[in-house]
Structures are given as structure tokens and as C-alpha cells.
Amino acid sequence: MLAALKTALGTVLEDLILYNSKSALVPLFFIALLFLWVTEKQKRLRVVLVYLVTALFVVFVCPLYVWIGMQIDAQIYYRVLWALPMGILVCYSAVRVVMRFRGGISRGLVFLLAVLIICINGDLVYTKTLHFKSVNAYHMPQQVIDVAEALKLDNYMPIAVLPAELLPFFRQYTADVYTPYGRNILEPAWSFSNELYDAMEGNKTSYDAVEIARCARQEHCAFVVLSCAKQIRGGMEEQNYFLLDFVQGYYIYMDYHYYDVYKEQGLLDEDVLLVGEAKRGDFDEGKN
Numbered sequence: 001m002l003a004a005l006k007t008a009l010g011t012v013l014e015d016l017i018l019y020n021s022k023s024a025l026v027p028l029f030f031i032a033l034l035f036l037w038v039t040e041k042q043k044r045l046r047v048v049l050v051y052l053v054t055a056l057f058v059v060f061v062c063p064l065y066v067w068i069g070m071q072i073d074a075q076i077y078y079r080v081l082w083a084l085p086m087g088i089l090v091c092y093s094a095v096r097v098v099m100r101f102r103g104g105i106s107r108g109l110v111f112l113l114a115v116l117i118i119c120i121n122g123d124l125v126y127t128k129t130l131h132f133k134s135v136n137a138y139h140m141p142q143q144v145i146d147v148a149e150a151l152k153l154d155n156y157m158p159i160a161v162l163p164a165e166l167l168p169f170f171r172q173y174t175a176d177v178y179t180p181y182g183r184n185i186l187e188p189a190w191s192f193s194n195e196l197y198d199a200m201e202g203n204k205t206s207y208d209a210v211e212i213a214r215c216a217r218q219e220h221c222a223f224v225v226l227s228c229a230k231q232i233r234g235g236m237e238e239q240n241y242f243l244l245d246f247v248q249g250y251y252i253y254m255d256y257h258y259y260d261v262y263k264e265q266g267l268l269d270e271d272v273l274l275v276g277e278a279k280r281g282d283f284d285e286g287k288n
Contacts, residue, residue, distance in 0.1 A: 008069075011066070019078055025090075026086070029090060031093075036096075040096075053085065053089065056083050097110060138173055142248065143166070150252050155268075157178055160177050160179060161180055161200060161212075163225060164201050168186070196215035196221075209233060223252060224253045228249045242259070242280070244275055254272070256276075
């Protein structure tokens with residue numbers, strides 16, 4: 001037990017170092033907290049900015065709580081730090097320091113110094129590689145929206161399998177299309193597995209149409225979405241699928257079995273019926 005607690009506390013220290021990164025945010029936070037312990041006299045502010053923050057940090061480093069948190073998920077335990085208003089404490093303390101100076105010049109110099117220290121310990125988020133200009137109101141890749149709209153049916157919620165790169169965004173946009181697995185399968189720590197996912201993502205350069213069709217039918221998928229960046233070995237048409245649409249670099253195939261079932265039950269949209277009947281006509285002509 002002692003060894004486990006020692007390991008947990010070592011992980012907490014590592015989390016603090018990584019959270020601080022190359023900045024001095026954590027040291028500034030401790031300095032600000034100590035400053036407010038000494039100088040803050042307003043009772044309500046002391047409760048919120050001193051007592052509560054101190055209690056949250058004590059909980060974060062409490063050996064028993066650390067051990068429990070590590071058992072749940074050690075990789076996300078650092079998120080407890082998000083509950084600490086570090087930025088608020090540092091900025092409020094900086095304002096309190098500035099207000100302690102009476103002269104205009106001295107106040108201005110201290111203010112500039114505080115701003116400089118804060119700027120040095122931060123990064124301009126718009127220069128990050130993950131930042132890109134939004135192309136729609138949903139702040140997500142446009143191809144996710146276009147693929148989702150192509151899959152949605154007015155009278156039914158079908159099941160569709162998607163390439164991995166669409167999974168993190170798809171459910172943010174719509175809940176009108178089921179998927180056999182979600183973005184959780186992308187996280188190795190969660191240890192999820194799925195035969196269809198392995199068929200979709202096992203080969204980085206190509207799809208095996210036979211294997212994908214077999215697994216998709218096991219998962220009751222009416223639609224299969226494949227990226228044009230990969231080669232399709234075997235052809236989905238040979239597995240009794242037809243190409244419903246091509247959207248933003250993604251092929252959307254529909255299983256003829258589900259097409260017939262949905263058509264009989266009156267669940268298909270008019271545009272899907274038009275494409276399906278046209279494809280079926282071409283398929284019948286090809287056989288003759």
C-alpha cells in the first residue's frame with residue numbers, strides 16, 4: 001500500500017511539472033495564493049479565492065484521493081488541476097499588487113511588469129498548429145457535416161460505419177445516425193476493440209471489401225463510408241452494395257439488403273430511392 005501511495009504521489013509531481021510545462025504558471029499560482037492568504041481581508045473573497053482553492057489543491061495531492069484517482073484513470077488525473085482558477089488568482093493578485101502603489105508612475109511600471117510576466121509565461125494560441133480558421137458555425141471539418149447530411153434519413157436512424165478520422169467530430173454534429181463504435185475506440189487506454197474497426201483501419205493503404213462487408217453486416221450497418229485515399233480491393237459492388245454518393249473525398253455505400261427492407265417499410269428519402277433504383281437498373285443490365 002505504501003509503495004502504491006509513493007507511486008501515486010510521484011505521478012502527481014510529474015503531472016504538476018508537465019502541467020507547468022516551460023512556463024512559470026504553477027509557481028506564480030503558489031505565489032499568488034500565498035499573497036492572498038496574507039493580504040486578502042474580504043471574507044467572501046477569502047472563502048472563494050483562498051480557502052476553496054487551497055482545499056482543492058490539498059485534495060489533489062491527498063495520497064488517498066490520488067490513489068483512488070489513479071485506479072480510475074491515471075492518464076486523466078491531472079484534469080483535477082482544471083478546477084484550480086490559476087489564471088484568476090494570478091491576475092487578481094497582480095491587480096492587488098498594482099493597487100498597493102499610490103503613485104501613477106509606479107503603478108504604471110508595476111502594471112507593465114505584471115503584464116510582461118504573464119505574457120512571457122503564455123503562448124499565442126493562434127500560432128498553434130492545431131488552430132485553423134473555422135469554415136462553418138460548428139467549428140468542425142466540413143466533410144464531417146457533408147457526410148452526416150448524406151447519411152441522414154428523414155424517417156429512420158440508420159447505422160453507418162465511418163473512417164476513424166471522422167469519429168471524433170461526427171457525434172458532435174448529429175445523433176440521427178448510429179455508429180457501431182465511437183471515438184472511444186481510438187483511445188488505447190480504454191482497451192476497446194471491434195472486428196469491423198480492425199477491418200476498416202487495419203490496413204493504412206487499402207480496404208478489403210469482402211471483410212468490411214462481412215463485418216458491417218454483423219454490426220447491422222446499412223451504410224459503409226470509405227475514404228478515397230485508400231484503394232478498395234474487391235469492390236463493394238461485388239458485395240451487393242451500391243454507391244449512394246461521393247462526398248468530400250468519401251464514398252458512401254449502401255447495402256442492397258437494407259435498401260430493400262427500408263424501401264418496403266417506406267423509410268427511404270426520395271433521393272436515395274432515385275439513386276438506388278438507377279444503380280439497380282445498371283446492375284441488372286450488367287448481369288444480362
